[in-house]
Amino acid sequence: MIQNVQILPRNEAYWQDNEWKKLLSTAIRDPNELLRLLELDIAELPYQLDKDQSFKTLVPLSFVERMQKTDPSDPLLLQVLPLSEESIRVSGYSNDPLGESTALAQTGMAGLLHKYQSRVLFMLATHCAVNCRYCFRREFPYQENRASKQDWHQLATYLKKNPQINEVIISGGDPLAVNDAYLVEFVAFIEQIPQIIRLRIHTRLPVVIPQRVTSKLLSLTKSRLQMVMVMHVNHPNEIDDKFTSAMHKLAQAGFTLLNQSTLLKGINDCPKILSELSEVLFSAKVTPYYLHMLDRVNGAAHFAVSNKDANVIYKQLQANLAGFLVPKLVQEKSGEPNKTLVDLTI
Incomplete structure (x- = not known):
């Protein structure tokens, strides 16, 4: 019964x-x-x-x-x-334009990249909320690099062996594609490692689904860690009232909000569009941070903007905007210890 x-x-x-x-x-x-x-x-x-x-x-x-x-x-x-x-396959493009397979092999741990001296990138998730056609990880072998909770102690060991590391960047996939309980547990784990002072979250999920900004996500700022969230917004049309409201909630909770865009042919390769993007981002309490040249991944060559055209666009962007609204024009190069500023003298 x-x-x-x-x-x-x-x-x-x-x-x-x-x-x-x-x-x-x-x-x-x-x-x-x-x-x-x-x-x-x-x-x-x-x-x-x-x-x-x-x-x-x-x-x-x-x-x-x-x-x-x-x-x-x-x-x-x-x-x-x-x-x-x-x-269409184009010369100079590959499945791994940033040499991440080599970087992964150097750490010896699934999902862990240590390309820059003071920070590591950990792939907390292997999936996204949106598949952007220009994504440099569109051909990434996620199944071979799936890190689980059991790998966290290996991550902690790596961090302790490299005391110069003070920041953990979580990426993927999209790190906010995991549920809140998992995310809270990961933050609590990293919080126990004294040398780590900052956690950075690279995400597009609050852009495409602003409802991802939940009360539990906002509560992460109660951590002792400095909390930075980097959005990926490429065009002002992506920003609506729901996105703006979500960003205000994050900022009020204590997140430092930045944005990085990719310069894309036929989408935002125009000073007027990029100027508007910077203005509406700043109104939403998000600081323009990076404007990336396209990473040369197979399948994305039709999005490429030449360095010459990028320079013309960027110089006009500098003329249009206050300095704090101008993102850095950069390119990521395999094996380099930092992002490379694009040479504006070309």
Whole structure:
């Protein structure tokens, strides 16, 4: 006989803290469905879709809602839509443009990169909320580099053997794709290592799903660690009221908020667009930090902007904006001990 069991109702805070998971679970995974939602006829597009799609389509509806219907050149759409150009192999491009396989081998630990002297990067997650077509890790072998909770002690050992390290950067994938309990536990673990003073989170999830900014995420600032969150926003159209509200909550909680963008042909390779991006980011309490040249990963060559064109754009950006709104124009080079500033004399 089944006895009556009292089921306690979940409160509003529970639903608010878990809404992002539902939004992630309903993300679009079919480019044809994405086009249908935007009222675009595939037969009338000025480009062709990639039929192979070794790098799958993934885009949350909350990001799709910011795209302009009937516009095949929408800058948000072009960041996530797989095009036939992705199958073209271009000289100088590779599956591992930053030499991360070598860096991983040097640490001897799954998901741990130590490219820069005072900081390490740890891949806390192996998946994202959105698959950006220009991603330098689009060909990364995540299954071979999946770090689990059992690996954390190995991470701690590595940090203690390298006392010059004072910052842990969590990346992936997207580190905010893990649940809050896992994230809180990881922060508590890192907090126990005295030499670490700062935790940096690189993420695009609050951009595409602002509801990811939950009460538990905000509570991370109670840690003794300095908390830095670096957003990945490329175009002002990505910023809406929900994103701005989420950033205000993070800033009020005590996060230092930065942004890094990638300079992308046909999307933001324009001083006016980049100037507007810096202004709206700063209004949302996010400081423009880096403007990256494209990492030369296979499948992304059609996004490349030449150094010559980048210099013209950047000089105009400097003329348009106050100095604190101008991100550094940089390129990451395999084996270098730091990001390389792009030479503006070219």
